Amino acid sequence: MSGNKKEYYFIDTHAHLGMLKGKTPEKAVEDAEKEGIRYIINVGTSLEDSRMSIDFSNKFTNVFASIGMHPHDASGFGKKEEFALEVLVMGRGDESECSTENNSRANIKKKHSRIIAIGETGFDFYRNLSPKKDQEEAFISQIELAIRYDLPVIIHDRDAHNDTLRVLKKYAGNKNFRAVMHCFSGDSGFAEKCLDLGLFISFTGVVTFPSAKSVAEAASVVPIDRIFLETDSPFLAPQAKRGKENYPEYVKYVAGKIAEIKKLSIEEIAFVTSKNAEKFFSLNRKL
Numbered sequence: 001m002s003g004n005k006k007e008y009y010f011i012d013t014h015a016h017l018g019m020l021k022g023k024t025p026e027k028a029v030e031d032a033e034k035e036g037i038r039y040i041i042n043v044g045t046s047l048e049d050s051r052m053s054i055d056f057s058n059k060f061t062n063v064f065a066s067i068g069m070h071p072h073d074a075s076g077f078g079k080k081e082e083f084a085l086e087v088l089v090m091g092r093g094d095e096s097e098c099s100t101e102n103n104s105r106a107n108i109k110k111k112h113s114r115i116i117a118i119g120e121t122g123f124d125f126y127r128n129l130s131p132k133k134d135q136e137e138a139f140i141s142q143i144e145l146a147i148r149y150d151l152p153v154i155i156h157d158r159d160a161h162n163d164t165l166r167v168l169k170k171y172a173g174n175k176n177f178r179a180v181m182h183c184f185s186g187d188s189g190f191a192e193k194c195l196d197l198g199l200f201i202s203f204t205g206v207v208t209f210p211s212a213k214s215v216a217e218a219a220s221v222v223p224i225d226r227i228f229l230e231t232d233s234p235f236l237a238p239q240a241k242r243g244k245e246n247y248p249e250y251v252k253y254v255a256g257k258i259a260e261i262k263k264l265s266i267e268e269i270a271f272v273t274s275k276n277a278e279k280f281f282s283l284n285r286k287l
Ligand SMILES: [Zn+2]
Pocket: 120, 155, 156, 157, 182, 183
């Protein structure tokens, strides 16, 4: 009986809709919906991109916003940037709308309540586009902002496992601290260290690459109730679409690979990882 079947759908917990070239954000969201992707979290990488993230979350009922500053954009991070991010979290980013669109303050506040996380933030020593000191300052500032507003943090870590753990250790005991290691790129040993700190782990299409055996091994040791699925689109298209632009709908390929690794059905993986993400990001409270 179909009535007994668990309803399942996918959540792409990490996408950059504003960076797509082959499709408009509208089309990408629409196609994802048709493929059973119920929600998309659009992740900000700079102040400007974070404002766009908020706009997407207001425009599309199934898109939520994370706001933050990527380590690539951390150059010169200081009090000014910290304050600007805080203004966005408080929902005061578009004060001017009050007079122009005759929105009440309550409306503005409500519109911005679709911010469900801070990030992406962390370290990127692979491309090293910003000085390490600035990356660290931006990272710490964003973790503390997330703790103040009781929001989870989306962490970017590329070639920086030790420094990332060093920073996170200081916050692991804080009751408001919740974080996800996005685009997990470590091995099973690193995954265990992340789990010990209470982190969630999010996998992209990288887990489908034949060359990324250690990431697939890591997925085998992470319990499914600590896993999220993501695309990081337009980047990192899964093996089946390798070299092409990546879209939120391709999160199904990530689910398929995790299902294979865990020897479970794709439906089960979709169901569990979606519940994980809904709870972690409090999505149902922000609809
Ligand atoms: Zn990233």
